[in-house]
Amino acid sequence: MLAEIITIGDEILIGQIVDTNSAWIARELNNIGVRVKQISSVSDDREHILKALAEAHHRANIILITGGLGPTKDDITKKTLAEYFNVGFVESDEALVNVEQIFKKYNRPLLDVNKLQAQVPANCEVILNKNGTAPGMWFDHDGRIYISMPGVPFEMMYMMEDTVLPKLKTSFDLPHIIHKTILTVGEGESFLAQRIEDIEDSLPSHIKLAYLPKLGQVRLRLSAYGTDEAALTDEVNRYAQKISERVANVVAAHEDLPLEKVILDKMAVKGFTLSVAESCTGGYISHLFTQHAGSSAVFLGGAVSYSYELKESILGVKNETLWQTGAVSQETVKEMVEGAILNFKSDYAIAVTGVAGPGGGSEDKPVGTVWIAVASVNKTVTKKFTFGSKRAQNIERTAISALGMLNTLLAEVEN
Amino acid sequence: MLAEIITIGDEILIGQIVDTNSAWIARELNNIGVRVKQISSVSDDREHILKALAEAHHRANIILITGGLGPTKDDITKKTLAEYFNVGFVESDEALVNVEQIFKKYNRPLLDVNKLQAQVPANCEVILNKNGTAPGMWFDHDGRIYISMPGVPFEMMYMMEDTVLPKLKTSFDLPHIIHKTILTVGEGESFLAQRIEDIEDSLPSHIKLAYLPKLGQVRLRLSAYGTDEAALTDEVNRYAQKISERVANVVAAHEDLPLEKVILDKMAVKGFTLSVAESCTGGYISHLFTQHAGSSAVFLGGAVSYSYELKESILGVKNETLWQTGAVSQETVKEMVEGAILNFKSDYAIAVTGVAGPGGGSEDKPVGTVWIAVASVNKTVTKKFTFGSKRAQNIERTAISALGMLNTLLAEVEN
Structure with a gap:
C-alpha cells in the first residue's frame, strides 16, 4: 500500500520552518504497513495544489495533505480540494458544534469567519479536531483515499492517532513492514559494506539493507515487506544476527537508538x-x-x-x-x-x-x-x-x- | 527564478530522519533571489528518481538534488543522473585527488569502491567536497541547471556556500532581495501586529513583513524585492527604523541573530x-x-x-x-x-x-x-x-x- 504526503504552505518553501510533520506521519504509516512513496511540499497556490493532487493520484493509494486549513485568506486547501473533486460545500453539524465549543471554552465571540470553518466539501467525512477549529477531512474518491489535516503538529497528530490510523487499518488489508537496525561505531560505510558484502548479496528481494552514516557511526537497517509478520520478523532477525556476528567488534546496539x-x-x-x-x-x-x-x-x-x-x-x-x-x-x-x-x-x-x-x-x-x-x-x-x-x-x-x-x-x- | 529541491533517500520516507537540509537550502536560495517552487522527497529507486527529475524540469529553472551519493549499493543517484542525461562516466582527476587525500589524512587504505567515487557523469562539472569523498556535480542541461550534492548536511552546506550559491549568482541575472530582521523578546505575535498595524498597512507592495515567532521571541522580517539595491536597502532601513522605534521596549537586536x-x-x-x-x-x-x-x-x-x-x-x-x-x-x-x-x-x-x-x-x-x-x-x-x-x-x-x-x-x- 503506497501513500504520498503533500504539505501545503509557503513557510516550508522559504525555509522558515522545518517540516517535522512528514517524518512523523511517515513513521506512523510505516508502523501499520503503509509505505510512503513521495513527500511533496507545495505553495499556497491553487494550480500548484491541483497539480500535486493529480500527480499523487497516479503514484499512491492514500494521499495525506497537511496545511492550508486556517481561517485566513491565504489558506486555500479546502476550496481547492472541492474544486479538485468537483463538489460544492455543506455545513457539517459536527464541525460547527466543535468550533462553538472551542470559542465558548476560551470565552471569545464567534466570528462569521470562524463559522465558515464548519463548511466542508460535500463528499467528505469530517475528522474531528479536538485541538483546533479546522476540521480534518477524509475523502474516498476514484479508488484513492485523500486525507486533509491542519499543519499544526499537535492537531494533526491527534487526528492521526485518534481517527486516521485506525480507519486506514480497517479500510485496507495492509502488509507488514519489519525494520531492524544495528548501530555500529568506529568503522566507515565502505569498510562495513566490504565486510558484509556476501550477506548483503544473499538477501531475498523483499529484504533491503540500508547504510545510514553519521559522523563516525553507521546504522545498518534491514527492512522487510510481506504478509506473515512472524515469519518476516524471524527472517530479518536471522540476517541481522549474521551481520552482527560478522562485524561484532563495532556493534554498539541492536536497536535504533542514539x-x-x-x-x-x-x-x-x-x-x-x-x-x-x-x-x-x-x-x-x-x-x-x-x-x-x-x-x-x-x-x-x-x-x-x-x-x-x-x-x-x-x-x-x-x-x-x-x-x-x-x-x-x-x-x-x-x-x-x-x-x-x-x-x-x-x-x-x-x-x-x-x-x-x-x-x-x-x-x-x-x-x-x-x-x-x-x-x-x-x-x-x-x-x-x-x-x-x-x-x-x-x-x-x-x-x-x-x-x-x-x-x-x-x-x-x-x- | 524558480528552483526545486529533490531529496533522495528512503530514510526520509520512512521517517527515520527529519529533512532539515531543504529548509536550509530554501533559506539560502531565497537570500540570493531564487524562489523554491516545490520540495520533493523520493526513494532510492531508479524510476522514481527519473520521474521526479522530469517533473522538476517542467517546473523549475534550477533543480537541486541531495542524497544518494554514498559508495554503497543503495546509493544510486549518480548512475540515475547519467541515465537521465544519457551520458557515460569519466574519472575526475580533481575528485580522485580529493578522495586520495582524505584517505591519506585518516591513514586508511583506499578501496576500489572509494576510487569509484571519482567517476562522474561525462557532462558534469565537479563541485569539490572538502568534507567527504563524494563529489558534488553541476549539470547545465536543456536550459536547466541540475546540482547534485551529498545528503550529509555539513558536506552539502560547504558546497552550497563555497561553490553553488556564488556560481548561481554569476550564472543568472537575479533580482535583489533585501532582508532586514528585528528580534523582539517577550511580546506575542498578535500584540506586536496590533502595535505596528498602520506601519504594516503603509508598506509598498514590493516590501513584505513576516512575523516569525519562536517560543517567547518574534522576529519581524522585512523583505524587499527589486533591481536597485542601494535604493531598496535605504527604503527597508527606513521602515525597519519606524517599527523599531514603535516597539522599542521589546527590541533585542536589529539583526537576525539568535x-x-x-x-x-x-x-x-x-x-x-x-x-x-x-x-x-x-x-x-x-x-x-x-x-x-x-x-x-x-x-x-x-x-x-x-x-x-x-x-x-x-x-x-x-x-x-x-x-x-x-x-x-x-x-x-x-x-x-x-x-x-x-x-x-x-x-x-x-x-x-x-x-x-x-x-x-x-x-x-x-x-x-x-x-x-x-x-x-x-x-x-x-x-x-x-x-x-x-x-x-x-x-x-x-x-x-x-x-x-x-x-x-x-x-x-x-x-
Whole structure:
C-alpha cells in the first residue's frame, strides 16, 4: 500500500520552518504497513495544489495533505480540494458544534469567519479536531483515499492517532513492514559494506539493507515487506544476527537508538554513574545525555570549564600543568577526567579539551586539535584527534568520538 | 527564478530522519533571489528518481538534488543522473585527488569502491567536497541547471556556500532581495501586529513583513524585492527604523541573530563575564552560548549539577535548603545563581532548576515546573514557570526564558 504526503504552505518553501510533520506521519504509516512513496511540499497556490493532487493520484493509494486549513485568506486547501473533486460545500453539524465549543471554552465571540470553518466539501467525512477549529477531512474518491489535516503538529497528530490510523487499518488489508537496525561505531560505510558484502548479496528481494552514516557511526537497517509478520520478523532477525556476528567488534546496539542513549541504558543496568568535564564541547555532551528521560539515574552532571580558572577550581587541574602544557594537552585532559571522577564521585567520566575554532589555533595546535579522555576509577584512556576548521562540526565530532571511546571502555568491562 | 529541491533517500520516507537540509537550502536560495517552487522527497529507486527529475524540469529553472551519493549499493543517484542525461562516466582527476587525500589524512587504505567515487557523469562539472569523498556535480542541461550534492548536511552546506550559491549568482541575472530582521523578546505575535498595524498597512507592495515567532521571541522580517539595491536597502532601513522605534521596549537586536549571540555581543562590548548553573537544562544553555565563535571572551563555563551532591559541592547550595525546599524551589535556584557568581567569579550568572519530565513530577511540583534565576553581582531575579509535559520542549523553553531574563537584566544596566 503506497501513500504520498503533500504539505501545503509557503513557510516550508522559504525555509522558515522545518517540516517535522512528514517524518512523523511517515513513521506512523510505516508502523501499520503503509509505505510512503513521495513527500511533496507545495505553495499556497491553487494550480500548484491541483497539480500535486493529480500527480499523487497516479503514484499512491492514500494521499495525506497537511496545511492550508486556517481561517485566513491565504489558506486555500479546502476550496481547492472541492474544486479538485468537483463538489460544492455543506455545513457539517459536527464541525460547527466543535468550533462553538472551542470559542465558548476560551470565552471569545464567534466570528462569521470562524463559522465558515464548519463548511466542508460535500463528499467528505469530517475528522474531528479536538485541538483546533479546522476540521480534518477524509475523502474516498476514484479508488484513492485523500486525507486533509491542519499543519499544526499537535492537531494533526491527534487526528492521526485518534481517527486516521485506525480507519486506514480497517479500510485496507495492509502488509507488514519489519525494520531492524544495528548501530555500529568506529568503522566507515565502505569498510562495513566490504565486510558484509556476501550477506548483503544473499538477501531475498523483499529484504533491503540500508547504510545510514553519521559522523563516525553507521546504522545498518534491514527492512522487510510481506504478509506473515512472524515469519518476516524471524527472517530479518536471522540476517541481522549474521551481520552482527560478522562485524561484532563495532556493534554498539541492536536497536535504533542514539549512541548516548545506548550508553545510558548499559550503565543504568550495571548501576554505574557518569560525570563530564567539557571544555571545547561547552555543554553539548551533557545536553546529549540529559535530553533523554531517566538520564539522571546515571548522569550526575559535570563541569563546563571554558576558562583556566574553572579547570583548576572545579576539576583540580594543576596550575603548572595548564601553564606548562596548555589547556589542550594530554596532561590537562588526563587531569580533567581524573578530577571529574574524584570531585564528582562518579564511576566513569568523560573529559574533552580542544580548539573548536575558528580562532584560537596555533602552529602547534591548529584549529580542530582535540584531546579526549575517558576514565573509570581504575583506568584512563586519552586520545588526540585532528578535526577540521568548522566550529559546529568540531563540537559534534568531539562529542561523538568521546561517546565512542566511552562505549569501548564500557565494552572492556563487559568482556 | 524558480528552483526545486529533490531529496533522495528512503530514510526520509520512512521517517527515520527529519529533512532539515531543504529548509536550509530554501533559506539560502531565497537570500540570493531564487524562489523554491516545490520540495520533493523520493526513494532510492531508479524510476522514481527519473520521474521526479522530469517533473522538476517542467517546473523549475534550477533543480537541486541531495542524497544518494554514498559508495554503497543503495546509493544510486549518480548512475540515475547519467541515465537521465544519457551520458557515460569519466574519472575526475580533481575528485580522485580529493578522495586520495582524505584517505591519506585518516591513514586508511583506499578501496576500489572509494576510487569509484571519482567517476562522474561525462557532462558534469565537479563541485569539490572538502568534507567527504563524494563529489558534488553541476549539470547545465536543456536550459536547466541540475546540482547534485551529498545528503550529509555539513558536506552539502560547504558546497552550497563555497561553490553553488556564488556560481548561481554569476550564472543568472537575479533580482535583489533585501532582508532586514528585528528580534523582539517577550511580546506575542498578535500584540506586536496590533502595535505596528498602520506601519504594516503603509508598506509598498514590493516590501513584505513576516512575523516569525519562536517560543517567547518574534522576529519581524522585512523583505524587499527589486533591481536597485542601494535604493531598496535605504527604503527597508527606513521602515525597519519606524517599527523599531514603535516597539522599542521589546527590541533585542536589529539583526537576525539568535538571542544568546545578541547577549554575548552586548556583554563582550562591556567586558562582562558570564557563568551558568544548569540543572534541568542539563548543558543546553552552555551549548547555546559556546556554539558561537568567540564566546570564551564572555562565557567562563559553569556547572551541570544534576545531582544534589553536585549542587552542594560545586555551587555551594546548602544541604538544608535542598532538603527543606527541594531541588526545584526559589531558595535553591537563588543559592545556585549566587553560588555561580561567587565560585566561578563571573559578573553575571544564570541558574535553572526544574522538572523536565516525563518522570519526577509531584502534586506540588508537576512536570514542567521550572525556577529560573539571573543575577549580577548586585542583584538577583528569580521567576517560576509552568511549562508543559514534553521534556525536549521544557528544556528549550527554560533556556529561552532564561536568556530573556538575562537580556532584561542587562538592559537595566544599560539604561
